[in-house]
Amino acid sequence: MSGVRWPAAGSRLSLISTCIFSAALLASSKPAEQSRIAFENRQEKSGVTFVLNNGTTDDKPIIDSTLGGVALLDYDNDGYLDIFFTNGASIPGLDKSNRRFFNRLYHNNHDGTFTDVTERAGVAGEGYSMGAAAADYDNDGWADLYVTGVNRNILYHNNHDGTFTDVTQKAGVTGVFGNKKLWSVSAAWIDYDNDGLLDLFVANYLDWSPENSRVCGAPGRRLSCPPSMYKGEPNLLYHNNGDGTFTDVSAASGIANSIGKGMGVAIADYDGDGWTDIFVANDNERNFLFKNRHGEGFDEVGVESFVAYTDDGVPVSSMGVDFRDWDNTGRPSVFVTALGGETFPLFRNEDGKLFTMASYESGTGFATFRMSGWGAGIYDLDNDGYKDLFSANSHASENADVNPQQHYRQPNGVFQNLRNGHFQDASAEAGPALRLRAAHRGAAFGDLNNDGKVDVVISAIGSPAELLYNTSTGSNHWITIETAGVKSNRDGIGTRIKLIGESGLAQYNAVTTAGSYASSSDKRAHFGLGRDSVVKEIELRWASGTVQVLRNVKADQILKVTER
């Protein structure tokens, strides 16, 4: 065998030059002002003192690395998002009675400060909590809250007076399946059968208990054991009966047939058939895509749709996920966070049926190789009309630094959409808040101060939570749409929104609180508008099938739309 020189360099460089030229042409034709994505952490002055406490022990049981969901919900209907944090418990007792393990609810005072109302609201919780999902499940106009956990899931009904009542048992959403409480991480409110009532999907992780807990790594420097050391668990689907109770349809719907190691869950109508589908990010197992069989159940089509594995045919440690249209094609795509050395998969929805893994093609492959991510979001952070990516980062193992190339505490990541199918790692330029190294976990997205820019609230193990206010530069316009269903569920969850700005740029989003990691985000659908000060047309396709069109809508407002 003889060596051969391959003079590929010249042709490669010329191709790159062509691409850059084309990208510049494309960018210059867009209406948006070029802006810099930036965030400012205002936690210190906010009154939010929450520190995520995993109650870890020397053995570093696997539960200590996977908690930390955050929810943004307006529980008192004052028009401002409040913040709910989940928290851990003692190990091995999984007991939350110590106040430092309380879940916490902070009321938004509308001036950048928050007040801890946990105890008054009655949401301190029980057991080792993981995630949260907020939505109005009983259509009474008030946001309710579901909290997932290792040994206890809780459904809180909103009493309309600043307090909540635990209705878990009565509602029948305990997270128990076959007489066993499963370890629930994330949950999603979804009206899967379009009957106007929100159903509940619960993503479950591993068969772990204090009794079967495994130990990995050297004494004194224990590591979080890999998920392969435990059996996976089925996910759960609860059908809303409309009377405050739910029926477990996990088996009947086909959901429970797929055993995985679910961490993140996100919903979207990926095939545009009017029925919402479900993506589950599984940790080192193939991901699931549950295709909705028109309300009659689900088929798991992850492999057939090319989202189960990476384009290298292997699973990654999928943790967080978001499911939105980032390339303005009208087809929701998938962004998944994973461990360092794997890259974060970005699955582009080709045609409503098949996906292509576009991580390297889009420019996020090399950039995310060294990141370990949890919270994940696809949001237009600079209001230019193109959704960007955000990841809340940290390695899983507290002692990961035994390997000098690994880092437990990591800065978060933000990737700016260059409007040509490519993203650019903008983390380093996004301000000191994006350089803060911490054991980040859940991230919830929403507009905390109603200024039209999407903010991010992130929990971090052993550190104060971060309130990242969006301070991106530029004067791009925006609109936020708050849906109120009548025939559809009250929150309007599942409503698909198409928006055409006066420049002609079409964008798409859907109403959901699900996505990210174990977290629940602003239910209001946000759109950046670039230089468009007027929206030519807004088309809402409600879950009920109703299609509603609004024309010539002024930008820079929170628009409340009631289903007609």
Next chain:
Amino acid sequence: MLVLLACIPAPAVRAVPCSGAEQLMLSIGKELSAGNVSGAEQILREMDSTHPECAVAILAHARVAEASGAAVEAEDFFVRYAEVVPNEARAYSYHARFLLARGQFPRADVLAAVALEKDSNDVVALAVHGEILDMNGQTQEGMKLLEEACRLDPRIAEAQFRLATIYDRLKRPVDAVQHFEKVVEVDPRDARAWDYLALDLEPLGEVERTDLAYRKGLAVNQPGPHFDAFLDYNYGRFLMKRNNLIASKQHLDRAVELTPNVRAPWYERAKVNLKLKNNQQAREDAERAANIRDPQGIIIDLQLYVLLEQIYTRLGNAELAEKYAKLSQRTPVPPRKD
């Protein structure tokens, strides 16, 4: 090893009759490092005529014989050299290095130990013993010796290379890069080291430096001890990630020519063909890959099933797509290496 020989200090024996011999020895080392055995033989003939009584000529004969592939003859010279200068560490360490390269690990280890008894700072012996310790699973101990060898003589390319490959295996790319860079600094013709360097630069996000390392490696990838049959394969994969699909395919074409009985190049060429929408060609490559066993598990069966499912879906062959979808779902995933 050839590089090591070029770097050794001159022995003190037979100073008067051997005057100038060490210089010739160094010249032989340089020629051998360059892969020029006939040039080394020419200098050796000169040495034989000018220094017939000098022991170092025996060592020179051993080295040239080793480079010529005359193993029996080489070993004979190594033994004779040790008989003539039994107290000299390099009489054993080079022999140990020779045996190590031929897989005679226990003998190599014994001779390295003898060399270290004579001179605890003999870098060749340190490197040999360190490598053997690593092979025996005593990685930390082996690394210590290799690090010591590299500290004593930073230009000892083989020890640098061995240490770097251990760091590569331990997924410590920062450390691996540091040592591979030393190797290519000492011997820029080492295509293997360029390949490794590129592989370890990539996870650090050093995309342009990765590309450059591959190109430098390809430029020197000539037949010889440092030839790297997988360089085109690795570069082809990298170019696929850079979305430079045409160039990627060119290198993967070359990779399947070089290693037609290895599964991985066929698999990767199938992937790039699929990306290029050459679906029929992708099918042929993937089926070829599926017919090649991969005992090392570089490309596991699951990866092939996933790829074949995608290819047959693109080809509109629902039956085979379904077959491979089911295999993809049923095949257990490999455990994560935490």
